[in-house]
Amino acid sequence: MPSTDRHPREEAEMQNYAVLGGGTMGCGVAQCLAEAGHTATVFEPAATARAAGPERVRAGVRLARMLRRTGHDPDEVLGRIRWVDRLDQLGSPEFVIECVPERLPLKEHALREADGHSAPGAVLASCTSAIPIDHLAGWVSDPGRMIGTHFMNPAPLKDTVEVACGPRTSADTLHRTTRLLASLGKESILVGDGPGFVSNRVLMLTVNEAAAVLAQGTADAATVDAVFQKCFGHPMGPLRTADLIGLDTIVDTLAVLRRFTGDPRFEPSPLLADLVAAGRLGEKTGHGFHRSARGR
Numbered sequence: 001m002p003s004t005d006r007h008p009r010e011e012a013e014m015q016n017y018a019v020l021g022g023g024t025m026g027c028g029v030a031q032c033l034a035e036a037g038h039t040a041t042v043f044e045p046a047a048t049a050r051a052a053g054p055e056r057v058r059a060g061v062r063l064a065r066m067l068r069r070t071g072h073d074p075d076e077v078l079g080r081i082r083w084v085d086r087l088d089q090l091g092s093p094e095f096v097i098e099c100v101p102e103r104l105p106l107k108e109h110a111l112r113e114a115d116g117h118s119a120p121g122a123v124l125a126s127c128t129s130a131i132p133i134d135h136l137a138g139w140v141s142d143p144g145r146m147i148g149t150h151f152m153n154p155a156p157l158k159d160t161v162e163v164a165c166g167p168r169t170s171a172d173t174l175h176r177t178t179r180l181l182a183s184l185g186k187e188s189i190l191v192g193d194g195p196g197f198v199s200n201r202v203l204m205l206t207v208n209e210a211a212a213v214l215a216q217g218t219a220d221a222a223t224v225d226a227v228f229q230k231c232f233g234h235p236m237g238p239l240r241t242a243d244l245i246g247l248d249t250i251v252d253t254l255a256v257l258r259r260f261t262g263d264p265r266f267e268p269s270p271l272l273a274d275l276v277a278a279g280r281l282g283e284k285t286g287h288g289f290h291r292s293a294r295g296r
């Protein structure tokens with residue numbers, strides 16, 4: 001049980017942090033931890049993703065320096081992150097942040113394994129976009145230790161995290177989670193449990209409809225996004241946002257929402273499915289609804 005008389009950062013530093021999955025979100029979360037002075041161990045089973053991790057974080061630190069004038073040194077940040085390919089190398093973490101793909105079998109496997117390899121009483125936080133926290137809690141030995149930490153992408157550039165508690169999440173788990181996030185300079189926005197929480201219940205429907213509008217020829221991708229940016233003042237339109245998230249992640253998240261709500265509106269638009277089948281996953285492959293700098 002954390003004491004209340006220490007600074008959140010000081011307390012959080014005493015813990016051993018593990019990140020499961022070293023993709024888009026895992027690298028971003030590890031960067032957030034390391035930039036705040038914590039050390040993090042990233043468990044990533046795929047050799048290519050593991051090899052790409054350090055360069056991803058380096059690029060992320062450079063971007064944060066440029067956009068936020070943070071002044072972090074990439075080598076120092078990288079010096080606080082370790083990538084491993086076996087769970088027994090995690091070293092009994094006291095706080096785990098799961099960032100594996102949005103697929104139920106993968107989440108179940110990762111959380112059950114992490115539960116067995118973490119310290120007694122460890123917090124098990126998930127970056128899930130849409131799976132209800134109480135569903136995840138059913139896979140771990142103590143459901144009170146399960147919580148949702150829905151970081152936004154790119155995690156190091158976003159100041160807020162949607163924190164979702166299930167009905168069985170303990171007050172201690174919530175307290176330890178918000179303290180950790182405070183130590184990263186993040187504000188926690190607390191929401192209740194439910195498919196997609198607040199953010200993705202609404203956003204995924206918008207992205208799906210934007211794809212349908214595009215497929216029907218009502219407007220091209222640039223125009224769809226321009227309507228949201230210029231008419232509504234959004235910094236980014238829904239199709240550009242989808243490219244940033246990753247169209248594979250969008251399709252997986254829609255499938256989760258379809259399953260847990262039973263609502264056919266979450267059935268992925270055929271255009272989304274076609275783009276994913278063609279390998280157009282968005283920024284991570286350089287081409288999704290739009291071409292990104294990488295895809296030019």
Ligand SMILES: NC(=O)c1ccc[n+]([C@@H]2O[C@H](COP(=O)([O-])OP(=O)(O)OC[C@H]3O[C@@H](n4cnc5c(N)ncnc54)[C@H](O)[C@@H]3O)[C@@H](O)[C@H]2O)c1
Pocket residue numbers: 020021022023024025026043044045046049098099100101102103106109110127128129130150151152153244245246249253
């Ligand atoms: N991309 C976004 O914008 C975004 C934003 C918020 C939340 N999320 C959520 O974060 C989670 C991760 O998404 P992402 O975009 O980083 O996906 P990603 O595909 O970029 O990365 C996932 C990584 O997990 C690895 N992995 C697969 N099985 C694993 C296992 N059993 N243990 C550990 N690692 C494993 C994969 O090899 C891959 O490198 C998903 O639940 C997603 O819905 C994504």
